[in-house]
Amino acid sequence: MGSAEAIETLRARIGRMGRSGAAAATRHLRFGLDAIDARFEAGLPCGALHEVLGHGPDTEHGTHPSLLIAGLLARHDPDRPVLWAMQRGDLFPPGLAAVGLHPRRLILVEGGRDVLAVMEEALRHSGLAAVVGEVEGRLGLTASRRLQLAAEASGVVAFALRRSQRFDDPALLAPSAAASRWRVAALPSAEAGLLPGRPLWRLELLRCREASPFHWIVQACDDQGRVAALPRPVPPVRVPLAAVLADRPAASRCG
Numbered sequence: 001m002g003s004a005e006a007i008e009t010l011r012a013r014i015g016r017m018g019r020s021g022a023a024a025a026t027r028h029l030r031f032g033l034d035a036i037d038a039r040f041e042a043g044l045p046c047g048a049l050h051e052v053l054g055h056g057p058d059t060e061h062g063t064h065p066s067l068l069i070a071g072l073l074a075r076h077d078p079d080r081p082v083l084w085a086m087q088r089g090d091l092f093p094p095g096l097a098a099v100g101l102h103p104r105r106l107i108l109v110e111g112g113r114d115v116l117a118v119m120e121e122a123l124r125h126s127g128l129a130a131v132v133g134e135v136e137g138r139l140g141l142t143a144s145r146r147l148q149l150a151a152e153a154s155g156v157v158a159f160a161l162r163r164s165q166r167f168d169d170p171a172l173l174a175p176s177a178a179a180s181r182w183r184v185a186a187l188p189s190a191e192a193g194l195l196p197g198r199p200l201w202r203l204e205l206l207r208c209r210e211a212s213p214f215h216w217i218v219q220a221c222d223d224q225g226r227v228a229a230l231p232r233p234v235p236p237v238r239v240p241l242a243a244v245l246a247d248r249p250a251a252s253r254c255g
Contacts, residue, residue: 032226055185074100074225080129123150
């Protein structure tokens with residue numbers, strides 16, 4: 001689907017919602033875990049762009065970042081739809097439903113190379129709860145500023161789910177206008193003595209305007225989209241030196 005066709009389809013789907021100009025009722029997104037939420041004044045701001053990326057092989061598929069985003073949105077404006085723009089149709093809605101984001105709330109748009117244009121158009125509609133776009137490769141300062149400004153104007157929260165066929169792609173950590181940048185890495189749940197079925201995540205805040213970079217080891221989102229603390233401490237997680245060096249420039253920026 002080309003840019004013009006995708007945008008026309010988008011307008012037809014959400015045009016009937018109206019444009020009241022009112023910002024979203026919930027002004028912040030919360031993780032539901034005090035250890036994380038306490039590092040922010042009230043949570044992640046709506047009316048802003050946030051980036052989420054995976055780790056290792058999941059950098060290409062974006063499975064765990066998708067689940068984190070879906071979990072955050074599961075409890076956010078539950079009566080409003082979420083527009084999810086993809087470059088290719090490999091999203092698995094039942095997986096999002098497992099963390100609380102029901103398929104009936106999803107407006108799926110296959111935008112090909114025009115995902116950023118679809119996101120910008122969608123962010124003009126304040127009737128949406130959120131806009132998610134799967135962005136492969138580079139997200140430059142100009143494009144990210146346009147998305148950030150559109151989100152600020154409508155009050156709709158935006159997520160750029162970053163994907164790449166290279167787990168060490170420098171474009172993933174290049175400067176952008178996003179309010180925050182997160183990385184999600186799956187860890188063996190056996191290390192924490194957890195039963196099979198609920199993954200263990202290393203959740204990293206790489207860059208943020210409102211908080212310092214940090215990381216947490218948490219249980220992945222449950223069926224209501226909430227992450228949880230561990231029942232017991234886990235041994236230190238070994239992170240490859242290459243990954244540490246790649247993150248260092250991003251981790252030093254907070255603003």
